Amino acid sequence: MLRAIRHKSIHPAFCAFRAFSSAAKEMTVRDALNSALDEEMSADPKVFLMGEEVGEYQGAYKITKGLLDKYGPERVLDTPITEAGFAGIGVGAAYYGLRPVVEFMTFNFSMQAIDHIINSAAKSYYMSAGQISVPIVFRGPNGAAAGVGAQHSQCYAAWFAACPGLKVLTPYSSEDARGLLKAAIRDPDPVVFLENELLYGELFPVSAEVLDSSFCLPIGKAKIEREGKDVTITAYSKMVGYALKAADILAKEGISAEVINLRSIRPLDRSTINASVRKTNRLVTVEESFPQHGVGAEICTSVVEESFGYLDAPVERIAGADVPMPYAANLERMAVPQVEDIVRAAKRTCHRSVPLAATA
Amino acid sequence: MSLSATKFVHPITTPPTSRSSDKPLFSTFFGSNHTKLRFNKPIVAAQRRSSSAASTSFSPVVAVSSDVVKEKKLKSASNLLITKEEGLVLYEDMILGRFFEDMCAQMYYRGKMFGFVHLYNGQEAVSTGFIKLLKKEDYVVSTYRDHVHALSKGVPAREVMSELFGKATGCCRGQGGSMHMFSKEYNLLGGFAFIGEGIPVATGAAFSSKYRREVLKEPGADEVTLAFFGDGTCNNGQFYECLNMAALWKLPIVFVVENNLWAIGMSHLRATSDPQIWKKGPAFGMPGVHVDGMDVLKVREVAKEAIERARRGEGPTLVECETYRFRGHSLADPDELRDPAEKAHYAGRDPITAFKKYLFDNKLASEQELKAIDKKIDELLDDAVEFADESPLPPRSQLLENVFADPKGFGIGADGKYRCEDPKFTQGTAHV
Structure with a gap:
């Protein structure tokens, strides 16, 4: 996946990247997310992926492409259309040491699972006085898409950010996507990871440092x-x-x-x-x-x-x-x-x- | 066809070859292994009979509606299920649904409509079989695959097409779009994009009919609500929550499952522990019926009893219509997971072709009559497209309308005008 880098002239808007990007390497946000998932699953067997169409369909937006073949159905689980159910199952699995990455096909659908994100995931560490941590990642596309109407086009950043106990990340570039997703998966707390469907196909320059499997960005730093x-x-x-x-x-x-x-x-x-x-x-x-x-x-x-x-x-x-x-x-x-x-x-x-x- | 109308359809047929056979086998952990689960668990008619018998033995609720239908048969002098007029109405409605969706695909590829467009091709017998039995006052609650339900309910093709074009003349003035068709005039209550979301709303509509009749003493309030949804929805909690309440309160509703076997790329058999959805009706104290959703007359028979039962105040019914969508989940779906043999099998059971044959075999219609209907629908759709294309875009002032029924304090300036009409409005979208 990391080899899928194309050479293309750098857009002037991204000139800031030139400082540390010696060669003009580029990567789509989609590949950045995919490679981050791949590397974290490979590094930690407790990391598993669940959601609708993440396996055989290779992800509704192909973010999980190839992962079912590589890690098998034990670690890449296709769920029925039951957000409340599988988000809650993810939280429960996280209570006892696993590191679930729960994909919502879009964050609009997370509304069906809001109880588990807010009440089960965000509050457990506090309610249990630090006994139960919930290292879970809820990820998927968020924000306005194109032409899909009111129920499929909404940004939930402020909603989740209003809740104590949740960390809320919003990657923009491929560097962000890789570094923040890896940080989210390694983090001991519940992280809401808000991607954007319209950015998935965009190419961004990436440095050798970003492509290294140890790359990780700090949570909470702009x-x-x-x-x-x-x-x-x-x-x-x-x-x-x-x-x-x-x-x-x-x-x-x-x-x-x-x-x-x-x-x-x-x-x-x-x-x-x-x-x-x-x-x-x-x-x-x-x-x-x-x-x-x-x-x-x-x-x-x-x-x-x-x-x-x-x-x-x-x-x-x-x-x-x-x-x-x-x-x-x-x-x-x-x-x-x-x-x-x-x-x-x-x-x-x-x-x-x-x-x-x-x-x- | 007529004789088998009361019988349960054939089990979900196993295509001869499996797409997965050439793929590496994973262990059968949880639901992710397609190879074993998908085809080794056919829904066997014998199983169905025994379980329905079992359910009748401990409960007055029956799992099939065959008794009622048999009774009706005896009364009928002819063994024809419909009159010529009814047949032509059903044919026209199915053709309208099919041609409309084909036109949508064309218009989508021409860039006239956008976003997610989910087409109904292949499932027409369900919409036609059910909705054509309704009164205008009855309610229909649909999903994101809602164009054809809207048409069957009577919403003019012009308005539906125009909505899809995002024009001011659409049934929701361009604000709703493909997945959100509403029509107060025709009691089409949406248009819901989330799985399971429409079921409680439909149950609420049914509740309102009962409330108006029994609490507000409106004797005419005998509307029936049809809730349409798919097989994927039947794994969602809202489905079960509403089956319970609808049965508990004997609400006038029919839960219509359009089981097209696939939830995007998730096979029904891979997603559901017991794939016989109709069995979930008796579990909640209501009849559960399984019907061939590719046969409009069978659907109609079952629908008739279920709707009449609801109107009589005897409560809800769960009807599982086994059908198939001839296109991908949406026009954006590459549709790579469904077995070509399975697609071919269901293409061979096209509900329109089958119904045509029935009309001819029973001398209910001539080739010319049906051709005339095809032509009429073609013209109707050409007109709808032309109408949509020539209709104006929604004006800028519409952006802030309809957020509240009472918009005082919202986006209204001191002069009583919408702030968006102020030329300064465009200085920043936050300044509303």
Whole structure:
């Protein structure tokens, strides 16, 4: 799997990678996740995989491709369509020392298992006063997909991040996907691992370090994807790519944006965010989910609490529209943040006028 | 065909060859081993008879509806199951379902519709056999494979097609999409994308009929609810929870299982400890019936009794229709796991072909009459596509509508207008 690396010119948005990527090696997010699962299963026989269509079908999005053949049906379990059942079984297995990786075909379906994620997985360590830990990973695609309507297009980052006892990770690039998934599987606590379907096929440059089987990223640490001095843009998952594109556009207009890839929603890397805001004095938060009580709201509070005196402009929050996802393509586009929304918000924080004619 | 209408269908047939035979054998741990489980456990008719006998011996609930159907047979002067008019209605509805879905595939590949599109081809006998017996006031609750249920219930093809195109003239103004068809006018209650989700909602609709009749004293409230779902759903807890409550409270509902043997790439036999779904009815104190879902007349016989039973206030029925989908799970499914021999077997049992033959054999319709229906449906669908294509996109102002029935305090400015109509709205999507 690691050999499936293609050579392709690096997109300018990813120039930050060049610093440590000597050869232009690239990998899709799909292969990054697959190789991380493969390596962790190979390293630890207690790791097993369960979910709908993860085995014979090779995964609804082919993330588990080849794993059934390699590890057999004892460790790659196709389940019936019973989220409440198999998520709970995973939690129970984790109570007694196994390390389940439970795949939800999409995180929308995790709603059927929410009781076990919140009540069984997240609270057991506390309720048992530290006697029972729950080293489980719930993973799968999250966030808006394309054209699939309200029940299949929703970001649950803020939902899970509101619950003490859960760690919530949101990878963007292949490096994130590999490093964070390995960290999640090795972690002693329940981790909600939110992937994005529209990123699975995207190629990202990866260094030799990232490809090493010992590679692992720290949970709770954000990554500065692009350094800048005028405005901080925080984003996670797919929105990191949008923020980087916005930063490119802003650079052409003389605004230097710093893009922070949050990587971890809980714990939230408050120190990296605040350090950046103290440098740039302006903040735009970007998320795909609903605005109210969201990730942006939490980041804004953190900055108001810790760096209020450093702010030169009101914080701008870009989020999905406060509506269930519409099906019609034109409405759907309006319901999720676009690159131009981020550009406009960043300019507003920098007191640049936005001509109305430029609106989409 | 007519004579066998009361009998149980043949067991789930074992195709002669197994796809898996050339694959390495794993141990038979849990459910992941296809090779052993899939074909060594055919649902045998003898088993079925003995278990239904057993269930009748300790309970007044029967596992089959054959008694009722036999009784009806005796009364009938002719051994024909339908009149010519009924036959033509059923044929037209099945053709509408089939042609509509074929048109959807074309339009999807042309980029006119998007996302997940789950087609119903092969299962028409179930939708037609059940829904054509309903009154307009009766409720239908469907799944993500809902286009044809909507059509059978009477939602105009124009509105369904337009919804799929994401246009303002769709039955949900382009807000719902393929998996979420709703029509208050035709009492189609959705359109649910999650497995099992529709069953409690359907049970709630049935509850409302009973409540209106018995508590609100509305004598006319005798609606029946049909809940459609698949074999995969029958492993989900919500199914069992609702079988219990529906039987406990004698709700006017029919649980219609469209057992097409596959939940995406998961064989029913690999997912379910006891694959005879109909047996789960008697376990909860309601009749469980297994019927050939490729035969519209058999489905109709069973449906008639189940619906009448519900309307009489005698409670719910579980009907397992053994059927098959002729296409992949959705248009995005590569459909690589189903055995070609199995597909060929069911293709040979195409419900439309079989019904055509029945109509001809019994001189209920001529070739020309059916050709005329085909032509009529072709024209209807051409019109639906043209209508959908020419319909306007939903206006920008629609984005924030319909989130609340009472939208005060939500997205409404001081002037009473939706904030999204404000030109500044586009400055940031959070600013609603």
